[in-house]
Amino acid sequence: MLFSGRRLITALLGVASCLLISPATAFTNPIRRPGGSDPQMIYSDGYYYFLSTSWSNVQIARATTIDGLKTATRKTVYSSTEASRCCNVWAPETHYLDGAWYIYFTAGNSKNLDGQNLHVLKGGATPWDDFTYVGQLSNEWSIDGTIIQFDKWGTYLASSCFHEVQYQSLCMQKLGDDNVSLKGNNSVISQPLESWEQSRTPVNEGPYALYMEEIGKTYIVYSANDCWTPEYCLATLEWDGKTDPTSAAAWKKSSGCVFQGGVNGHYGTGHNSIVRSPDGSQIWNVYHATDNVNGSCNDSRYTMVQVVGKNPDGSPNFGTPVAFDYNSAEPS
Numbered sequence: 420m421l422f423s424g425r426r427l428i429t430a431l432l433g434v435a436s437c438l439l440i441s442p443a444t445a446f447t448n449p450i451r452r453p454g455g456s457d458p459q460m461i462y463s464d465g466y467y468y469f470l471s472t473s474w475s476n477v478q479i480a481r482a483t484t485i486d487g488l489k490t491a492t493r494k495t496v497y498s499s500t501e502a503s504r505c506c507n508v509w510a511p512e513t514h515y516l517d518g519a520w521y522i523y524f525t526a527g528n529s530k531n532l533d534g535q536n537l538h539v540l541k542g543g544a545t546p547w548d549d550f551t552y553v554g555q556l557s558n559e560w561s562i563d564g565t566i567i568q569f570d571k572w573g574t575y576l577a578s579s580c581f582h583e584v585q586y587q588s589l590c591m592q593k594l595g596d597d598n599v600s601l602k603g604n605n606s607v608i609s610q611p612l613e614s615w616e617q618s619r620t621p622v623n624e625g626p627y628a629l630y631m632e633e634i635g636k637t638y639i640v641y642s643a644n645d646c647w648t649p650e651y652c653l654a655t656l657e658w659d660g661k662t663d664p665t666s667a668a669a670w671k672k673s674s675g676c677v678f679q680g681g682v683n684g685h686y687g688t689g690h691n692s693i694v695r696s697p698d699g700s701q702i703w704n705v706y707h708a709t710d711n712v713n714g715s716c717n718d719s720r721y722t723m724v725q726v727v728g729k730n731p732d733g734s735p736n737f738g739t740p741v742a743f744d745y746n747s748a749e750p751s
């Protein structure tokens with residue numbers, strides 16, 4: 420069919436105005452599938468950055484909207500042929516510490532998971548600058564390293580470890596002044612001793628800071644249970660605001676999971692990161708889930724992003740996992 424001149428111009432104007440008035444203002448989940456396990460998303464200076472791994476490298480992607488992350492180009496910032504850290508690369512996270520971005524990640528050998536340890540890369544003034552391998556951070560089996568800042572106490576590394584305990588637990592240790600080493604004692608702050616943390620194998624892992632300045636509280640959101648079960652879920656530890664954060668007594672555990680699957684076809688909802696909206700008013704939960712009713716810890720995991728609500732007392736209300744067809748407005 421041929422357009423007359425006028426109709427063609429009208430049609431083109433229609434397309435143009437449509438493009439002008441519809442930037443990406445909403446998104447649906449998942450954000451990443453496959454390759455969506457242990458997701459970390461951060462926001463900095465106009466961009467959302469998404470860190471991921473193919474299990475032999477660390478990748479970073481960025482976009483100005485969450486929807487844009489789905490198709491954003493990925494840059495590989497780490498891979499190695501060094502046998503002790505070539506493989507089983509997990510849970511990369513980037514953190515900004517006084518002028519530079521760092522990436523803390525887990526890596527080990529190709530034979531088994533006994534050599535899993537934490538390593539660090541140092542970058543530049545933005546997360547899009549080049550990263551250089553600095554070295555191994557931990558000197559005992561540890562995974563899922565993350566950085567947490569405490570008022571009056573300073574900067575710490577939280578991780579998942581077996582430090583003189585039977586079960587995979589959460590540990591806390593002070594970060595060295597160079598931000599690429601550890602100092603002081605490593606100590607266990609949370610063990611999976613509650614029945615709701617013991618599906619298949621008792622596990623605590625995937626810690627991430629949730630700072631709620633609004634109510635003056637610092638939480639750790641972590642994952643409980645074996646990731647090969649549908650019960651893999653998120654729970655919280657609340658800091659008392661004054662005691663040494665390496666002391667287990669400083670932390671109060673939630674009375675059960677605060678976010679779990681079995682809703683909208685999502686199972687094993689866990690290993691999250693937390694990001695503030697650009698204007699600071701909203702908190703977003705970035706987590707992985709699987710559609711396998713038995714739970715799964717493989718590449719069937721996809722990344723979901725959804726807003727966190729607040730309880731009447733101001734504490735976080737994680738809600739339930741949203742359906743794939745749920746339209747979320749982009750963060751405010």
Ligand SMILES: *[C@@H]1O[C@H](CO)[C@@H](O)[C@H](O)[C@H]1NC(C)=O
Binds near residue numbers: 516517574596598
């Ligand atoms: C490490 O990070 C802290 C902020 O937590 C900062 O004060 C310090 O200067 C950083 N150290 C280096 C060597 O950049």
Ligand SMILES: *[C@@H]1O[C@H](CO)[C@@H](O)[C@H](O)[C@H]1NC(C)=O
Binds near residue numbers: 603
């Ligand atoms: C480290 O642990 C030892 C033994 O429990 C203790 O004596 C020492 O004070 C601790 N050091 C720090 C810096 O907390």
Ligand SMILES: *[C@@H]1O[C@H](CO)[C@@H](O)[C@H](O)[C@H]1NC(C)=O
Binds near residue numbers: 711712713
């Ligand atoms: C879940 O486990 C049951 C019992 O082992 C099995 O029959 C079923 O096929 C499994 N489903 C999936 C999706 O793996």
Ligand SMILES: *[C@@H]1O[C@H](CO)[C@@H](O)[C@H](O)[C@H]1NC(C)=O
Binds near residue numbers: 711714715717718719
């Ligand atoms: C993940 O594991 C399940 C069994 O638990 C298997 O059925 C599925 O094909 C695997 N998926 C991927 C993407 O590896």
